[in-house]
Amino acid sequence: MTVTATDPTPVSEAPKSSGTRLVDRVLRMRELAILAVFLVMIVITQLGNSEFLSEQGIKDLLLNATILVIVATGQSLVVMTRNVDLSVGSTLGISAFATGTYLQGGGNPLVAVLLAVLTGVGFGLLNGLLVSLGQVPALVVTLGTLYIIRGIDSIWVGSRQITAADLPGGFVGFGSGGVSAVPWLALIALAVLVATAYYLEHFGGGRELYALGSDPEAARLAGIPVRKRILAVYTFCGALAGLAGALYLARFGNVDSGTGNGYELTVVSAVVVGGVVFTGGSGSVYGAALGALLLTSVNSVLPALGVSSVWVLAINGVLLILAIAVDRIVALRVARTLEKLKKRSARRG
Amino acid sequence: MTHPSDTGPAPVLALRDVSKSFGAVRALRDVSLELFPGEVHALAGENGAGKSTLIKTLAGVHRPDAGQVLLDGEPTVFHGPADARDAGIAVIYQEPTLFPDLSIAENIYMGRQPKRALGRIDHKATYAATLELMRRLGVGLDPGRPARGLSIADQQIVEIAKALSFDARVLVMDEPTAALTGSEVARLFGVVRTLRDQGAAVLFISHRLEEIFEICRRVTTLRDGAFVSSEPLAGMTEDDLVRRMVGRDLAELYPKQEVEAGAVALSVRRLTREGVFTDVSFEVRRGEIVGLAGLVGAGRTEVARAVFGIDRWDAGEVEVDGKALTNGAPSTAMAAGLALVPEDRRAQGLVMDMSIERNIGLTGLRTTVKAGLMDRGAERSRSLDWAVKLQVKYARIADTVSTLSGGNQQKVVLAKWLATGPKVLIVDEPTRGIDVGTKAEVHRLLSQLAADGVAVLMISSDLPEILGMADRVLVMHEGRVTAAIPRADATEETVMAAATGRAAA
Numbered sequence: 129m130t131v132t133a134t135d136p137t138p139v140s141e142a143p144k145s146s147g148t149r150l151v152d153r154v155l156r157m158r159e160l161a162i163l164a165v166f167l168v169m170i171v172i173t174q175l176g177n178s179e180f181l182s183e184q185g186i187k188d189l190l191l192n193a194t195i196l197v198i199v200a201t202g203q204s205l206v207v208m209t210r211n212v213d214l215s216v217g218s219t220l221g222i223s224a225f226a227t228g229t230y231l232q233g234g235g236n237p238l239v240a241v242l243l244a245v246l247t248g249v250g251f252g253l254l255n256g257l258l259v260s261l262g263q264v265p266a267l268v269v270t271l272g273t274l275y276i277i278r279g280i281d282s283i284w285v286g287s288r289q290i291t292a293a294d295l296p297g298g299f300v301g302f303g304s305g306g307v308s309a310v311p312w313l314a315l316i317a318l319a320v321l322v323a324t325a326y327y328l329e330h331f332g333g334g335r336e337l338y339a340l341g342s343d344p345e346a347a348r349l350a351g352i353p354v355r356k357r358i359l360a361v362y363t364f365c366g367a368l369a370g371l372a373g374a375l376y377l378a379r380f381g382n383v384d385s386g387t388g389n390g391y392e393l394t395v396v397s398a399v400v401v402g403g404v405v406f407t408g409g410s411g412s413v414y415g416a417a418l419g420a421l422l423l424t425s426v427n428s429v430l431p432a433l434g435v436s437s438v439w440v441l442a443i444n445g446v447l448l449i450l451a452i453a454v455d456r457i458v459a460l461r462v463a464r465t466l467e468k469l470k471k472r473s474a475r476r477g
Numbered sequence: 478m479t480h481p482s483d484t485g486p487a488p489v490l491a492l493r494d495v496s497k498s499f500g501a502v503r504a505l506r507d508v509s510l511e512l513f514p515g516e517v518h519a520l521a522g523e524n525g526a527g528k529s530t531l532i533k534t535l536a537g538v539h540r541p542d543a544g545q546v547l548l549d550g551e552p553t554v555f556h557g558p559a560d561a562r563d564a565g566i567a568v569i570y571q572e573p574t575l576f577p578d579l580s581i582a583e584n585i586y587m588g589r590q591p592k593r594a595l596g597r598i599d600h601k602a603t604y605a606a607t608l609e610l611m612r613r614l615g616v617g618l619d620p621g622r623p624a625r626g627l628s629i630a631d632q633q634i635v636e637i638a639k640a641l642s643f644d645a646r647v648l649v650m651d652e653p654t655a656a657l658t659g660s661e662v663a664r665l666f667g668v669v670r671t672l673r674d675q676g677a678a679v680l681f682i683s684h685r686l687e688e689i690f691e692i693c694r695r696v697t698t699l700r701d702g703a704f705v706s707s708e709p710l711a712g713m714t715e716d717d718l719v720r721r722m723v724g725r726d727l728a729e730l731y732p733k734q735e736v737e738a739g740a741v742a743l744s745v746r747r748l749t750r751e752g753v754f755t756d757v758s759f760e761v762r763r764g765e766i767v768g769l770a771g772l773v774g775a776g777r778t779e780v781a782r783a784v785f786g787i788d789r790w791d792a793g794e795v796e797v798d799g800k801a802l803t804n805g806a807p808s809t810a811m812a813a814g815l816a817l818v819p820e821d822r823r824a825q826g827l828v829m830d831m832s833i834e835r836n837i838g839l840t841g842l843r844t845t846v847k848a849g850l851m852d853r854g855a856e857r858s859r860s861l862d863w864a865v866k867l868q869v870k871y872a873r874i875a876d877t878v879s880t881l882s883g884g885n886q887q888k889v890v891l892a893k894w895l896a897t898g899p900k901v902l903i904v905d906e907p908t909r910g911i912d913v914g915t916k917a918e919v920h921r922l923l924s925q926l927a928a929d930g931v932a933v934l935m936i937s938s939d940l941p942e943i944l945g946m947a948d949r950v951l952v953m954h955e956g957r958v959t960a961a962i963p964r965a966d967a968t969e970e971t972v973m974a975a976a977t978g979r980a981a982a
């Protein structure tokens with residue numbers, strides 16, 4: 129702006145750098161905490177079973193996390209805006225089957241993936257339109273589309289099934305292949321993750337999602353196109369669920385009408401464990417990805433330690449509640465830090 | 478830019494015969510207003526007169542039911558806040574509209590951040606620009622800290638900085654000074670004068686009449702949504718202005734009764750909350766009104782919150798009637814007869830989506846619950862009683878408080894706590910956003926409570942209010958009590974000296 133101050137009395141004390149990007153530091157703290165839990169778990173397991181971190185072991189860990197990471201990335205954007213998408217499991221299922229059907233007829237694998245993404249985009253748009261136009265809570269709307277999509281899927285698929293034998297060998301091979309311990313699928317997930325995180329941090333549209341979730345009314349007054357953003361976020365989430373469907377097919381080679389059933393709960397758990405809070409406006413996709421990695425690793429850790437896998441669900445529940453407790457504690461500590469910071473910076477000449 | 482002459486340019490922004498209703502409430506009726514470049518224009522009126530509604534019409538938040546918005550003389554329709562912003566209109570709303578999770582810098586530049594190549598946000602430039610804004614306003618807020626936890630005054634400062642960051646032709650400010658003390662207001666006015674001299678048009682709302690006379694050239698007055706007058710301030714007195722707003726003459730603004738102070742009711746000894754306030758000691762006796770003054774950020778609100786038990790203290794003690802209070806337990810404080818009217822009505826004072834009646838009734842649940850059931854009749858009559866006493870302006874008592882004007886919401890918070898019949902009453906900015914007429918009424922009530930033996934601790938950024946009402950003035954500076962000045966010696970100079978740390982204490 130062109131205005132210069134009438135009296136250029138300098139501020140006696142420049143703001144302390146200790147407060148600089150405090151927001152970021154907190155986020156990072158939260159992510160480091162999950163990473164620490166994850167590493168401790170891995171180390172303990174390795175000590176108990178030296179086979180655990182073999183090349184194949186690592187590859188399995190990554191492969192298992194891949195699909196969840198992708199869907200959780202999309203979901204965390206939705207959650208950041210104070211919404212939720214419960215239909216991701218259904219979308220994953222139907223797009224996996226669509227891809228399979230197309231490939232069965234001898235289709236091109238790249239076009240097949242594109243088809244899966246477009247299927248997801250379609251359902252995402254539907255969700256986005258319903259949520260942003262109707263005055264109905266996202267929870268209810270997407271619970272509805274969860275059943276609608278699952279219903280369409282069941283009618284269309286019936287009792288049919290697609291198995292690896294029906295698919296081109298290259299496609300299935302890609303799903304389990306990779307460079308030494310790093311699967312191709314994990315690289316795709318990583319690319320999606322990094323690109324999304326970069327967008328959220330460095331582009332206006334990304335920052336506006338945080339603003340929107342932080343205070344929707346203030347966002348409206350700030351001239352943010354609220355409906356457009358919500359529509360975009362759901363579309364993106366749907367697209368990633370669709371992509372995840374194609375990758376699911378590549379990895380497991382096996383889909384039927386039940387594929388992805390109940391998956392939305394795992395996704396939401398990963399997001400919450402990863403520190404993306406349901407009240408919106410905070411969290412990061414890296415956090416959500418770490419949450420996904422942590423949750424899926426529990427599945428591999430228990431058998432490696434000789435513990436029955438019936439414990440998996442209980443442990444996931446404990447992690448979820450722990451995560452919420454940690455969020456609460458972190459929030460309180462931050463409030464206290466801010467209070468002190470404020471005192472320091474409020475002292476003006 | 479050129480300075481406007483009196484024959485001068487056309488209005489940059491104008492309203493012509495604008496009306497706006499909310500259901501049965503006619504918030505604006507055929508109101509006209511003209512804003513010229515290079516002038517600061519006041520908008521005056523009682524609580525609920527329609528000032529904020531008018532501003533939201535200018536800002537594109539509300540679409541008028543009838544009438545026109547004129548931009549440079551051309552009829553315009555704003556479809557949303559973004560349209561008004563693009564037309565060069567910057568608005569500070571009455572209630573701060575910040576994103577708590579985002580940094581101050583992001584709050585200010587949301588949607589229009591400086592960009593680097595490929596449309597990426599230039600975070601460094603955003604930070605630097607915010608730092609520069611803070612410097613112009615003379616405050617030391619860190620651009621990188623999140624907005625969560627900022628005091629109301631600091632939130633207002635961020636809002637002001639946001640409005641200044643626009644290269645705005647029209648600056649609209651809805652009670653920007655309500656939580657600010659003299660020195661911040663002086664800074665703000667310095668910046669506003671510069672903008673005015675560069676040709677911006679400024680619309681200014683305040684219930685502090687002396688501010689209107691200090692900074693504005695003309696004033697438009699509203700009463701019950703209707704246009705009363707639009708005229709130059711030169712030659713007008715405060716009484717003239719009040720008569721336009723209220724339609725009658727006003728009683729004494731500070732009707733302080735002399736009361737013989739009784740036994741000590743509230744005793745605070747060496748209270749410390751690390752990094753926030755240190756070694757705070759004072760007493761408030763029955764029948765006494767003690768004023769707590771200080772600059773924004775001196776720690777006044779924080780002391781009140783700790784005494785009431787919302788925040789914990791690290792050392793010291795608090796006694797009510799000789800009985801020690803538990804650290805960090807508001808329920809025991811309430812049981813001991815303490816009441817706190819908080820400064821932040823939206824976050825702490827009210828349940829915005831609940832009715833007026835239920836909000837006032839909330840603190841009385843103890844008395845209105847019979848055998849585990851709510852006595853709705855008792856609650857309603859109690860609420861009506863207080864709503865009338867404080868002249869709350871509403872359509873129906875069952876309406877949600879979110880439909881009330883800012884000042885009327887403040888009255889509901891007051892009613893809610895006064896209804897508890899406290900022994901010790903702590904009021905934090907009791908008249909923030911309340912119009913002169915009701916201010917006098919609130920002062921009369923406080924004075925009456927003191928006369929009835931209630932001990933009152935009053936935090937206020939409005940220095941005349943402190944001087945007019947307090948028997949004794951405590952002054953805080955950087956988390957410490959730097960002076961305790963008896964009524965006879967309390968003047969603007971002595972209080973300001975202690976508040977800025979210049980006093981020998």
Ligand SMILES: Nc1ncnc2c1ncn2[C@@H]1O[C@H](COP(=O)(O)OP(=O)(O)OP(=O)(O)O)[C@@H](O)[C@H]1O
Pocket residue numbers: 499502503504522523524525526527528529530531571870871879880881882883884885910912
């Ligand atoms: N969203 C709404 N729904 C219903 N009524 C409303 C709404 N907004 C404002 N009103 C009513 O319109 C009238 C004017 O309100 P407005 O907020 O413009 O007053 P104001 O002059 O700004 O008062 P104050 O000085 O207290 O801020 C009030 O009676 C208020 O209750």
Ligand SMILES: [Mg+2]
Pocket residue numbers: 528529530571651882883884
């Ligand atoms: Mg108002």
